[in-house]
Amino acid sequence: MAYTDNYERDTYGIIAFWLRNDYDHGRFFDREISHYETELARANLNNIQRLGKVWEKAEKKQGDIGTLLIEAQHATSEFHSLLAYTMDKSLHCDVIIATPVSLIDHMVRESEESSRVYKLIESGTKISPSDAIIHECVFWLRQMADHLGYILHYSDVSNYDVNFQVMQMMQKFERLYLQAVALQTMIRTPRKETLPILTQFKNVIIKEAKSLEAFKLEIDELIKTCAIATTSPPDLLEHIAREAHHLWRNLEEDRIT
Ligand SMILES: [Fe+2]
Numbered sequence: 001m002a003y004t005d006n007y008e009r010d011t012y013g014i015i016a017f018w019l020r021n022d023y024d025h026g027r028f029f030d031r032e033i034s035h036y037e038t039e040l041a042r043a044n045l046n047n048i049q050r051l052g053k054v055w056e057k058a059e060k061k062q063g064d065i066g067t068l069l070i071e072a073q074h075a076t077s078e079f080h081s082l083l084a085y086t087m088d089k090s091l092h093c094d095v096i097i098a099t100p101v102s103l104i105d106h107m108v109r110e111s112e113e114s115s116r117v118y119k120l121i122e123s124g125t126k127i128s129p130s131d132a133i134i135h136e137c138v139f140w141l142r143q144m145a146d147h148l149g150y151i152l153h154y155s156d157v158s159n160y161d162v163n164f165q166v167m168q169m170m171q172k173f174e175r176l177y178l179q180a181v182a183l184q185t186m187i188r189t190p191r192k193e194t195l196p197i198l199t200q201f202k203n204v205i206i207k208e209a210k211s212l213e214a215f216k217l218e219i220d221e222l223i224k225t226c227a228i229a230t231t232s233p234p235d236l237l238e239h240i241a242r243e244a245h246h247l248w249r250n251l252e253e254d255r256i257t
């Protein structure tokens with residue numbers, strides 16, 4: 001589990017997590033842009049380079065947090081614009097890419113979440129444990145269900161049994177997502193205390209996210225050793241396992257940033 005060894009959770013580490021996330025998205029997207037779309041490919045490559053440079057600074061803990069946050073915000077918002085623009089073109093059937101619209105939307109939402117996190121760090125806003133749990137669950141459970149959908153998207157049709165298992169897991173995470181949305185509206189703001197119903201839900205999600213992380217790492221091993229038929233980018237599973245890891249770690253610590 002290479003990523004857990006060098007995944008730091010101090011402020012630099014959290015900024016690095018999000019920058020790396022966008023950087024990976026750019027690299028994954030790069031594989032799926034048709035050679036007819038030279039302008040898009042070039043713009044995306046520029047974003048990858050820029051995000052990569054800022055990510056490196058965060059990894060090496062170079063410079064002060066304030067400057068790093070400004071650079072991270074700029075690089076992220078530029079990448080966000082490119083993705084949102086391409087998503088709109090895709091909805092108009094006006095771009096040749098192999099990336100499904102929902103997957104672009106998934107990346108757009110993560111880039112928006114990264115901006116929110118940068119702003120929270122910058123302002124030093126304190127979030128109550130209940131608000132943090134609800135936010136993390138509502139945001140990430142949809143992403144977790146999506147991840148299973150994208151494993152299916154890339155997995156060869158001939159993997160009948162694996163695909164069936166993945167579909168079942170996806171449906172479980174869709175139900176958990178709906179439960180998170182229900183708790184979000186049932187437990188009204190301001191949320192000063194953490195109700196037992198929320199603590200119970202949190203504990204279930206920590207357990208489910210841990211087993212999802214392990215499952216993704218099992219598939220990761222198969223993909224990296226070329227032991228399963230798939231068109232997935234080689235390090236996609238490691239990327240989404242890292243996100244499951246981030247979710248349960250945040251839940252264990254009742255935090256967003
Ligand atoms: Fe991601």
Ligand SMILES: [Fe+2]
Nearest residue numbers: 110143240243
């Ligand atoms: Fe994701």
